[in-house]
Amino acid sequence: MDFNFNFNFNFSFWTVTTVTLLGLFIYYMKNPEKFEKLIALISKYLKIIFKKFDYSYIKFDLQGKINDYLKKVSKKVKHIDIRKINIKWIRPEDQEIKDYIENGELIIRLKKGENQNENIVIASMAFISCAFLKKAKSYVSKSQRESIDLYACYDLLKEEKSEILDQFVQDFMKEKMDDIKIAEYFEKYHEVDKVGLFYPVFIQELTFLGEKVFAIKRDSQKIYEEVTSLTNYLFKYSQRKLNEETISDFNGHYCKFALRIIGKKFKIDNLGKKTYTNNLERLPKDFETVYLIGSTGNKEFIGEVFNTCANRCNLLKMTDEHYKAKIKDRNGNEFEVDAYMLIARSNKVVVYHQ
């Protein structure tokens, strides 16, 4: 049998333009932070002629950068406090001294667009301290909170031009790192982040902790010790070499979770999902979160393991994600892998505020 297809495409200029604009519209609707960056770029050139555009350049450049970072984090951490930041220009004519003293808020001074690098550092630090991870930072100690802020700000700025990160490092980070406790935490977060667990496990667990201890009697010393143990536990995981069996469960007073690596070819091929489901079903009843981790190639298998035991273990899937992780081979040398993580949460957990 012989098929002959003859397609005759005859698109007009207007059709192509309409389709392109529609495509861009959908893209920017889905990625508003990219649209903010586009406005910032346009404003950057318009402000050369019209000075008024300096406002929109500064505002949207900052919003685009911070909201891009927030989007990345909110994909990895559930129940995060904020999803967007709005840089709000204060109009002097709207301010009255009496109102400001009674109900006013912090106002940050931003310089003209020529000094945007400085503005980025200042606004990023203010955002991280004022608004970011409030829930996660609520009950941790001062050094733990400051180290989290420092690492988050570093992570936000590391994607920017090197002189911006330099300014942050020289002016703020260097001195903070003189504090041994903060430096130790920072180094551990960095290692944990390399294996991809800083946001989806560490910050996630702190967020859960914040939700749980909100309304119950809390012991600051116990929380401090637990957060330290959590950091050390994840740091130990980050130093794990390929196929090393070092992972136990984290059974704290506030955080109770299990990390399961589903990846050994021998186990998957010969023992199948039963070996993993049996293991998960043996978890104590008060366990709250399960993190199933494996290579991207094992995504389907991990999904099957979860589906098989979800009901029996009272687990609900919270989220899953693909990410790049740097793990260590048997000799301790780092190499990059495409990893996959499925996060499931017990439906028995009592939460006081979300």
Next chain:
Amino acid sequence: MKTNLNVVHDNDLIDLLKKLKLFEKIQMGQLKCKFTATVITFQNLHSIFPESGDIKLVCNSPEAIKKLSEYINEHNI
């Protein structure tokens, strides 16, 4: 959830300070940074916030900004 970060542009700074009756005091060198006690000038002003019936000013030294970050975390301003 969307959160506002309140900012003032350099072009509006003088007007804002006049409205909040801070302009002349700064001009005369009467105001100091809450965290470092440095005399506040139009060049080194970093931020302002209300506290206990007064307006506090912060200078732009790294030390003051670091202390402000800690203060924000502890006092929820």
